[in-house]
Amino acid sequence: ERLPELLGIMPKAELHMHIEGSLEPELIFALAQRNGVTIPYASVEELRKAYAFTNLQSFLDIYYAGASVLLTEQDFYDMAWAYLQRAAADNVRRAEMFFDPQTHTERGVSMATVIGGLHRACVDAKTALGVDAALILCFLRHLSEESAFETLEQALPFRDQFIGVGLDSSEVGHPPEKFARVFARCRELGLHLVAHAGEEGPPAYVWSALDVLKVERIDHGVQSTKDPALMKRLAADRIPLTVCPLSNLKLCVFPQLSQHNLGQLLDAGLIATVNSDDPAYFGGYMNENFLQTFAATGLDAKQAWQLAANSFEGSFADVAAKKQWR
Ligand code: ADE
Ligand code: ZN
Secondary structure (H helix, E strand, O other): OOHHHHHHHOOEEEEEEEHHHHOOHHHHHHHHHHHOOOOOOOOHHHHHHOOOOOOHHHHHHHHHHHHOOOOOHHHHHHHHHHHHHHHHHOOEEEEEEEEOHHHHHOOOOOHHHHHHHHHHHHHHHHHHHOOEEEEEEEEEOOOOHHHHHHHHHHHHHHHHHOOEEEEEOOOOOOOHHHHHHHHHHHHHOOOEEEEEEOOOOOHHHHHHHHHOOOOOEEEEOHHHHHOHHHHHHHHHOOOOEEEOHHHHHHOOOOOOHHHOOHHHHHHOOOOEEEOOEOHHHHOOOHHHHHHHHHHHHOOOHHHHHHHHHHHHHHOOOOHHHHHHHO
């Protein structure tokens, strides 16, 4: 069977991954030691055993604890460089990486340290790996609008080192409307706009991400199949959905991978893509997401090519780069 080989070798873009979610337990321990930070786990094995999640919040608690070992510019570089090497091995040609500055600035790490290290890895990825990498700054939706505005202010001196903004963290109870004004400001600044919506939250959050925040892509969006009018809107406006199958499985959004609705999204004509979300926590990088999803759901080679094409179409790469990948 040649489908697994095709899934591995086909060039692809990753549009939904959190760089802090690529921190492998080994690197968490190495950075903890290097920085003299203590973490409440005795070993790599013990930490990995804690990766048994029941929902989004149960994951976020451990994810933020893991990120606490990041202190220096070199730490952020090392984390991003490890991910970009891994992405290159999976034939990822374009990577749009989310980062969560508030997770770090709230611990006293400066915005310059965070963006400086991540951006230096993006520059090196282009020359050393042939991976076109870019950064998207995410606001944490469990924090206030005021904190998001403050974060934007701190990031503006580095405006040329990130391409857009997103919205992540605890979804239910924190609807897109909470960030209407900060997204309006980001839109004026010419930043690309995306938001997590419809991961655990209702279709109404996807509608307001589109109509209130005016986002260009929806991250996850898998709850959209519950609302036929929303499905029509997403198809008509060609709004990409950055779907993360192994994440959805590990966070119990779907009880089994065989029940994932990726095929339904593609059949409805949506620009669905496959992504890894937090690969160190959810058991797989890009190719593993493709392999396991195709094995479980019976998607075929034609759908594989469609997903790859969707990933480049949905990316924020410039037109010349998109042409070269076609
Ligand atoms: N932060 C990291 N991964 C996330 C996810 N899957 N949903 C919301 N926030 C996140
Ligand atoms: Zn995500």
